[in-house]
Amino acid sequence: MTMLTTLSVRAAGRVIPLPPDRTLSFGRDRSCDICLDPADPGISRVAGSVECDAGTWWIVNRSTRRTLHIVDDARRAVPLPVNAEGWPQGRYAVGLRVVTVLVAGELWTHELVLEPERAETASETEQPTPPPTSPPTPPPVPAVPAVARVPVLTEAHRAALAALASGYLRPHPHYDPRPLRYEHAAALLGVRAGRVRQRVERVRVRLVAAGVSGLDAVDARRSLCEWCLAMGLIGPHDLKLLPNLRRVPRRRGEA
Template structure:
């Protein structure tokens, strides 16, 4: 069993399975985020190896932690709860003087990434083999959902407006709307749930990210092409 690796700014911490890493306001923590920011708990959280797995534990009695998974989806870890760390994970600790981001890599994550890179990337979706995702579909989703893929503090787990996304692509707004609506219709007919209704755009974002239809590599490619 090799160590987990935690990145905090320019600092790197290797955590042996027999060790515990604490982070928070206290100078006694392994990672002291900001000793003068009383909006951060003295012990905000802990990274620990137990029962054969790595865990993030919220040690605060009052403040939640934001957890961003490897595809950019954000969840909230409430005080006293824990979540397994089985992939590259970012932990955001909010304070009155700013937010702090920790990046955690565990040994299993490296194996997962290697397995994923060895898997051919195909166009059929996981549900509905006859639904093909074109490059124009990917470009439209990337423009709408790029905030999910950004690193903190630019990470924004909400779709952009159609107008803002269309301007990013240089498309008419109506072109983008029609392409996304047609994509949602095809996915819905193929059995993908929650592709219609008031929250359909957010559900499409989560589906696209969880299935790897758009990735951080796509975001980097777009930046290189500019």
């Protein structure tokens, strides 16, 4: 059998081996184990950490404002939510596969590559029965579960959100974790920008009323897209709702 012992983290030109008793932090603060860019305000001071809990390696989002992004085996990137009221759990189990973490700042999108290392052990029949271990401790659960806040979306609402978040729905390395402007999203749908804004605003207002934090800013496009993605309200399959996806040039909006 095999047993996970250490994890190698590659980022910013460095390779850091992590034994199970060590936690690695990353962000823009110079006190982090991996300082990504101290001059980029789009990266949280402490964006996240990599840690081992009960024999499992986890990526944990430590920010209350910025979402991390995990690239899965199909090269799709999915948001790892912020640590805030009304958002789903913000940690991800690494397992025994290579995982890429994207940290999107205002100036650059940084990558951390996590590579588990396996150690050969004797067969289970030759090993004493290990003591029982408690399961990983999840983060505190909000009073109202995040899933209870999920609204029912019409296809028009889903299409408007998918257009706004179309960059998020593309496979890595074409993944673009920034929302489009309303006029660019409207071009993908072939409708007026005001109509897209109206549909998106209806969803945002309902979520704010349900107690989801971070969606009451003057411009909440980024947070709204990432909450909807984290909750599975929209996904890559919704790109089919955008009739002009292939005809309109990609134009990235400002987050």
